[in-house]
Amino acid sequence: MGAVYGLAKDFVFRAAVEFLKGKKVLTKEEYKFLDAESRAKAFTVSGYTSLGVLQEFLDCLQKAAEEGTTMGQFRKDMNRFLEEHGYEGLNPWKSDNIFRTNMQAAFNAGHYKSMTDETAMRLRPYWRYRTAADGNVRESHAVMEGRVFRADDPIWDIWYPPNGYKCRCMVVSLTRKQVEKLGLPVETVVPHGVDYSTGEIIPAMPDKG
Structure with missing residues (x-):
C-alpha cells in the first residue's frame, strides 16, 4: 500500500x-x-x-x-x-x-x-471537505467541515479549494467502506447559511477572503 x-x-x-x-x-x-x-x-x-x-x-x-x-x-x-x-x-x-x-x-x-482519474473515481467515489480546524478558519468555510458528497456532485464546482486568500482547506477522497466505517452521511443538499444583511436563509457559499 x-x-x-x-x-x-x-x-x-x-x-x-x-x-x-x-x-x-x-x-x-x-x-x-x-x-x-x-x-x-x-x-x-x-x-x-x-x-x-x-x-x-x-x-x-x-x-x-x-x-x-x-x-x-x-x-x-x-x-x-x-x-x-x-x-x-x-x-x-x-x-x-x-x-x-x-x-x-x-x-x-x-x-x-489525481482524485479525478477514472480509477480513483471508481474506487474512491466520495469526497470529504476538511478545514484546518483552528481559530483562523473562515466561518463560511467551517460550515463545510467534515461534510461528504459524491465526487461527481456539482457542489464541488463551487466548493473545491482553495477558496480564496490563504485558504488552507482540502478535500479527501474516501472509499464506500471508509464512509460506512466512519458513519458519515453522504449529503446531496448544499448547506445553508444566513445573509446577515437581510436575515434571509441562503445556500452557503465560500467566502473568498
Whole structure:
C-alpha cells in the first residue's frame, strides 16, 4: 500500500508542477479583465508591472514545486533577483503570502487531477471537505467541515479549494467502506447559511477572503 500511496503522491507533485508551468504571466491591470476560467491559467503579483520580474516569481515557484524549495529559500532567491534589478526585497509577510497562496493552489490542482482519474473515481467515489480546524478558519468555510458528497456532485464546482486568500482547506477522497466505517452521511443538499444583511436563509457559499 505504501508504494501505491507513493506513486499517487508523486503524481500530485508532477501535476502541481504542470499546473504552474501552464501559467502565463500578466500584469495586475491585464489580470483584472479576465474571467474566472482565464484567471485560473494566469499568474500575477500585486505591485509589479515588469513581465520579467513576474516571470522570475513564477520560475521560483516552479522550482519550489519541483525541488521542494522552502519558503525561506524562495524569499532568499527572489530578494537576490529583486535587489539586483533595483527593487526592494520582499518582507516575510509578502513572501509568505505569495508562496503559500500559489503553492496551495498548485498542490490542490495536482490533488484534484489525481482524485479525478477514472480509477480513483471508481474506487474512491466520495469526497470529504476538511478545514484546518483552528481559530483562523473562515466561518463560511467551517460550515463545510467534515461534510461528504459524491465526487461527481456539482457542489464541488463551487466548493473545491482553495477558496480564496490563504485558504488552507482540502478535500479527501474516501472509499464506500471508509464512509460506512466512519458513519458519515453522504449529503446531496448544499448547506445553508444566513445573509446577515437581510436575515434571509441562503445556500452557503465560500467566502473568498
